[in-house]
Amino acid sequence: MLSQAVNLLNDAFNNKMEFKGGENMAMIEEVPKISFERIGMHSHIRGLGLDESGKAKFIADGMVGQVKAREAAGIAVQLIKRGKLAGKGILLVGPTGSGKTAIAMGIARELGEDVPFVQIAGSEIYSAEMKKTEFLKQALRRAIGVKISEERKVYEGAVEKIEIRKTKHPFNPYVEIPDSVLITLKTKDDEKTIRAGREIAYQLLEQGIEEGDVIQIDAESGRISKLGTTKEEEGIFLKRRVNLPTGPVLKLKEFTYTVTLHDLDIVNSRAGGILSLFFGGGMEINDEVRQRVDETVKGWVEEGKAILVPGVLFIDECHMLDIEAFSFLARAMESELAPILILATNRGKTKIRGTDLEAPHGIPIDMLDRLLIINTEPYRKEEVREIVKIRGREEGIEISDEAVEYLAELGERTSLRYAVQLLAPAHILAGGNRVEKEHVEKAESYFADIKRSIKFVENLEGMLS
Numbered sequence: 001m002l003s004q005a006v007n008l009l010n011d012a013f014n015n016k017m018e019f020k021g022g023e024n025m026a027m028i029e030e031v032p033k034i035s036f037e038r039i040g041m042h043s044h045i046r047g048l049g050l051d052e053s054g055k056a057k058f059i060a061d062g063m064v065g066q067v068k069a070r071e072a073a074g075i076a077v078q079l080i081k082r083g084k085l086a087g088k089g090i091l092l093v094g095p096t097g098s099g100k101t102a103i104a105m106g107i108a109r110e111l112g113e114d115v116p117f118v119q120i121a122g123s124e125i126y127s128a129e130m131k132k133t134e135f136l137k138q139a140l141r142r143a144i145g146v147k148i149s150e151e152r153k154v155y156e157g158a159v160e161k162i163e164i165r166k167t168k169h170p171f172n173p174y175v176e177i178p179d180s181v182l183i184t185l186k187t188k189d190d191e192k193t194i195r196a197g198r199e200i201a202y203q204l205l206e207q208g209i210e211e212g213d214v215i216q217i218d219a220e221s222g223r224i225s226k227l228g229t230t231k232e233e234e235g236i237f238l239k240r241r242v243n244l245p246t247g248p249v250l251k252l253k254e255f256t257y258t259v260t261l262h263d264l265d266i267v268n269s270r271a272g273g274i275l276s277l278f279f280g281g282g283m284e285i286n287d288e289v290r291q292r293v294d295e296t297v298k299g300w301v302e303e304g305k306a307i308l309v310p311g312v313l314f315i316d317e318c319h320m321l322d323i324e325a326f327s328f329l330a331r332a333m334e335s336e337l338a339p340i341l342i343l344a345t346n347r348g349k350t351k352i353r354g355t356d357l358e359a360p361h362g363i364p365i366d367m368l369d370r371l372l373i374i375n376t377e378p379y380r381k382e383e384v385r386e387i388v389k390i391r392g393r394e395e396g397i398e399i400s401d402e403a404v405e406y407l408a409e410l411g412e413r414t415s416l417r418y419a420v421q422l423l424a425p426a427h428i429l430a431g432g433n434r435v436e437k438e439h440v441e442k443a444e445s446y447f448a449d450i451k452r453s454i455k456f457v458e459n460l461e462g463m464l465s
Contacts, residue, residue: 061106064386065383072374089341090374091363092345092374092375093346093375095376096415107342118314122321141290145259154253156251157249158212163183165181181197188246192249216253219250230242261293311340318363322355326363330367384419387420395427402436407423414451425446426443
């Protein structure tokens with residue numbers, strides 16, 4: 001994708017408006033015929049789980065419970081689609097582990113499959129490498145996509161087999177990362193096995209691609225698009241069902257991909273050049289570069305060669321932002337090229353960072369006036385039960401009904417996150433087999449929840465003082 005962006009901008013700024021593939025092709029090669037895991041706390045979210053009338057189903061699109069908040073988010077989506085939320089944003093307020101991130105991601109999914117979703121924490125803006133406003137500018141522009149269509153060579157077919165090979169992380173030997181992947185793609189008339197590099201392996205993991213899914217892989221850039229699935233599916237994990245493709249696996253086809261404004265900024269930045277795509281962490285970009293990129297993209301849109309895709313910028317722990325950051329965001333929300341801004345916090349009335357002023361949620365009043373506020377509530381036992389089942393299925397962990405019930409009680413008594421976090425240790429204790437109640441209890445004895453941890457330290461205060 002980035003190599004395509006390099007060539008697109010180079011051609012555009014040299015007045016050669018041709019969409020050509022990059023010379024530095026992604027490492028993909030066919031091989032003679034001779035467990036896949038998905039990672040991410042919210043990889044199961046497919047939307048807000050609303051029916052045609054905007055009412056929330058108890059379980060749908062990976063969402064469980066939070067009926068009122070999801071319906072409110074559905075109304076916000078309609079406002080966004082109708083252009084009625086320009087200059088405004090959304091604030092999600094609720095306790096830790098009440099689904100704020102899931103709802104923000106659900107809003108992005110409802111807006112479209114290719115809508116960029118950028119998530120940051122409020123504390124991330126305090127970086128020694130760049131100014132706060134520069135960090136926010138880059139985050140805002142990462143959340144605005146440019147969709148471009150062109151005719152390209154692609155590998156297309158149903159995934160028959162995926163084999164991801166892993167290696168030790170170069171900086172942390174206890175962590176494994178994808179190194180390469182073997183993918184077997186099949187159509188009605190052809191079957192090929194291809195070997196691809198780390199970039200494509202990461203995309204497969206991030207998009208949750210599994211056997212039976214129909215995908216396209218750009219032969220030059222390595223960009224992957226998931227088209228749907230050939231499998232019959234039930235329950236909340238429904239994907240778009242598509243037919244098995246026909247013809248050869250490798251074919252010439254119109255291919256649509258999305259780059260972000262930030263990608264284009266980096267490519268055209270005089271400070272870093274093309275190499276900054278790979279080694280440009282922390283680089284600040286001149287506003288003249290951004291203006292030039294904006295003018296070029298507007299030209300593409302007017303000529304019908306590209307479509308702008310405003311995405312979602314989700315800022316968690318927004319109470320960590322200071323008054324300067326809030327002032328910048330308020331101004332940025334009113335600009336012509338602005339994504340949908342969603343903030344989240346678990347604070348009530350607290351001081352605005354960098355001042356002695358107290359304000360609701362630690363947000364200045366003039367900023368609060370621009371936000372639609374949606375409250376999220378703690379999950380109940382029946383909701384925790386369903387979420388545990390979802391996470392178990394998503395992570396490929398078989399769980400007994402007794403273990404699910406125990407985790408549901410535990411989640412209600414402690415927190416949803418604690419209950420979900422015990423799944424992986426319990427699976428280890430079960431030797432990779434079916435997780436029973438005793439495995440969960442043993443994992444619970446090893447790993448304390450917050451209340452037990454505080455009580456443990458309080459009991460030792462006399463010894464520690």
